[in-house]
Amino acid sequence: MTGYLDDIRVDPSEIAAQEALYGPLTQSIRSLIDAAIRTEVDSEDIAGATAALTQVASLLRARQIDGSYGAQPSVTGVQRSWASPVIGVRNPIAPPLILEHEPDGRVWARFRLGAGYEGPPSLVHGGVSALILDHVLGEAVHASGHWGMTGTLTLRYRRPTPLNRPLRADARIDRVEGRKVYADGSISDERGITVEASGIFILPTGYAAAR
Numbered sequence: 001m002t003g004y005l006d007d008i009r010v011d012p013s014e015i016a017a018q019e020a021l022y023g024p025l026t027q028s029i030r031s032l033i034d035a036a037i038r039t040e041v042d043s044e045d046i047a048g049a050t051a052a053l054t055q056v057a058s059l060l061r062a063r064q065i066d067g068s069y070g071a072q073p074s075v076t077g078v079q080r081s082w083a084s085p086v087i088g089v090r091n092p093i094a095p096p097l098i099l100e101h102e103p104d105g106r107v108w109a110r111f112r113l114g115a116g117y118e119g120p121p122s123l124v125h126g127g128v129s130a131l132i133l134d135h136v137l138g139e140a141v142h143a144s145g146h147w148g149m150t151g152t153l154t155l156r157y158r159r160p161t162p163l164n165r166p167l168r169a170d171a172r173i174d175r176v177e178g179r180k181v182y183a184d185g186s187i188s189d190e191r192g193i194t195v196e197a198s199g200i201f202i203l204p205t206g207y208a209a210a211r
């Protein structure tokens with residue numbers, strides 16, 4: 001939608017109100033995803049649930065934006081990546097991760113992944129780990145005052161990552177070389193690192209640095 005991002009400058013109190021409104025909706029759908037995977041109710045109840053959900057979808061679609069959500073700015077310049085599949089307040093497929101920022105630039109989050117993120121039985125899908133690490137490393141790059149597209153993301157899956165256990169993601173930048181920012185990170189469970197990542201984030205040709 002032309003000018004959509006430019007036209008919306010939302011007040012912080014309005015952002016808080018929107019978060020209070022959409023957060024519970026998103027959480028309900030997250031719970032629904034888990035329920036859809038694990039339910040064992042009979043076929044009549046599945047048909048009833050399908051009909052009810054079709055109705056809910058048309059209720060929500062009565063008014064909607066044309067394209068994707070984007071990164072909507074607020075009056076304070078805060079970017080709201082609410083559709084992010086990792087941290088999105090409005091994205092039910094986001095676990096979500098609540099990212100913490102340390103003064104030295106490290107970024108981390110504690111989280112758990114349930115049935116919707118399964119790869120091998122009872123273990124986290126490797127692509128989901130990659131998704132999370134891509135985002136957390138990217139966030140560390142952003143927190144350092146740079147930004148860039150992921151050029152290369154290298155992963156080493158050292159041990160299986162368990163579902164339904166406390167997990168932690170960590171990231172930090174290693175160095176900056178011209179338009180390239182090198183970042184490292186990991187996912188850990190209670191026993192230590194399960195996945196290691198290193199990434200090269202590149203400011204695309206013709207773009208200005210963030211700050």
Ligand SMILES: CCCCCCCCCCCC(=O)SCCNC(=O)CCNC(=O)[C@H](O)C(C)(C)COP(=O)(O)OP(=O)(O)OC[C@H]1O[C@@H](n2cnc3c(N)ncnc32)[C@H](O)[C@@H]1OP(=O)(O)O
Nearest residue numbers: 071079081134135138139142149150151152200202204205
């Ligand atoms: C709201 C806030 C949220 C903030 C937090 C947000 C976190 C979100 C994180 C999610 C990030 C994503 O998923 S991003 C989506 C996934 N990534 C993409 O789709 C990227 C697609 N690729 C591209 O757009 C492009 O190939 C770029 C931008 C990566 C590079 O293009 P370019 O700008 O033309 O680069 P170019 O001049 O050729 O090369 C520049 C330098 O980088 C090197 N280089 C080029 N490509 C690569 C590469 N893939 N991997 C390594 N190195 C490379 C070159 O050798 C050169 O090194 P030298 O000669 O200078 O030494």
